[in-house]
Amino acid sequence: SQTIHQWPATLVQPVGSPLSLECTVEGTSNPNLYWYRQAAGRGLQLLFYSVGIGQISSEVPQNLSASRPQDRQFILSSKKLLLSDSGFYLCAWSQGYTEAFFGQGTRLTVV
Amino acid sequence: ILNVEQSPQSLHVQEGDSTNFTCSFPSSNFYALHWYRWETAKSPEALFVMTLNGDEKKKGRISATLNTKEGYSYLYIKGSQPEDSATYLCASRGFEGAQKLVFGQGTRLTINP
Numbered sequence: 001s002q003t004i005h006q007w008p009a010t011l012v013q014p015v016g017s018p019l020s021l022e023c024t025v026e027g028t029s030n031p032n033l034y035w036y037r038q039a040a041g042r043g044l045q046l047l048f049y050s051v052g053i054g055q056i057s058s059e060v061p062q063n064l065s066a067s068r069p070q071d072r073q074f075i076l077s078s079k080k081l082l083l084s085d086s087g088f089y090l091c092a093w094s095q096g097y098t099e100a101f102f103g104q105g106t107r108l109t110v111v
Numbered sequence: 112i113l114n115v116e117q118s119p120q121s122l123h124v125q126e127g128d129s130t131n132f133t134c135s136f137p138s139s140n141f142y143a144l145h146w147y148r149w150e151t152a153k154s155p156e157a158l159f160v161m162t163l164n165g166d167e168k169k170k171g172r173i174s175a176t177l178n179t180k181e182g183y184s185y186l187y188i189k190g191s192q193p194e195d196s197a198t199y200l201c202a203s204r205g206f207e208g209a210q211k212l213v214f215g216q217g218t219r220l221t222i223n224p
Contacts (some may be wrong), residue, residue, distance in 0.1 A: 006193070007224035027174075032210050034212060035198065036214070042213055042216055043117070043200060043214050043216035043217040044202075044214040044217075045214075046211065046213055046214070049210060049211055049212070051210050057210075057211070057212075074158055090154070090155075092212075094212065097142065097143060097209045097210070098160065099157035099160050100145070100146060100147075100155075100157065100202070100212055101157075102155050102156075103154065104154055104156065
């Protein structure tokens with residue numbers, strides 16, 4: 001069966017520090033991969049999605065970047081965090097255009 | 112641009128009552144409509160994936176309808192129970208760029224016992 005792992009679960013980082021959130025999927029190949037953010041009181045905002053290794057589509061101009069170095073690995077990064085980067089980040093995968101399956105999320109607080 | 116809108120943003124319903132909420136999406140660029148339930152301290156989980164105009168899907172006391180011509184979907188909950196309390200999210204895939212899954216803001220449902 002397929003599983004998705006996302007870590008860390010919580011993170012407190014100072015302004016200006018770098019960020020790396022990792023997401024891996026098991027039990028499937030060539031998944032579509034997604035990074036979403038939920039800011040306080042809002043829905044899920046699509047940040048990045050990827051349909052294959054090295055293929056990244058960015059949805060929102062911002063302080064973040066994403067990479068897909070392996071088929072089932074998706075990484076969200078920042079060189080210098082801003083206060084506005086605080087939020088709840090979710091990784092998800094889908095097989096083709098079917099339903100999405102989500103990781104447990106990372107609560108990021110930038111202080 | 113694929114904008115997905117949900118209403119209302121929040122809803123309080125008495126236990127036993129039925130309720131419904133709305134998701135609207137661009138009808139001119141449609142491939143599929145998803146509904147998810149997001150319970151506190153858990154990950155969002157898919158309820159339905161719908162693609163055909165007029166489609167209606169049901170899972171227990173929850174059902175959903177789809178109108179692709181006018182660009183809306185309704186989610187219905189019959190006889191609400193406390194365990195139905197959650198945020199309900201809809202998401203749309205456009206015909207152009209169906210890999211992209213765009214979510215609405217969600218409807219936060221609270222069932223009062």
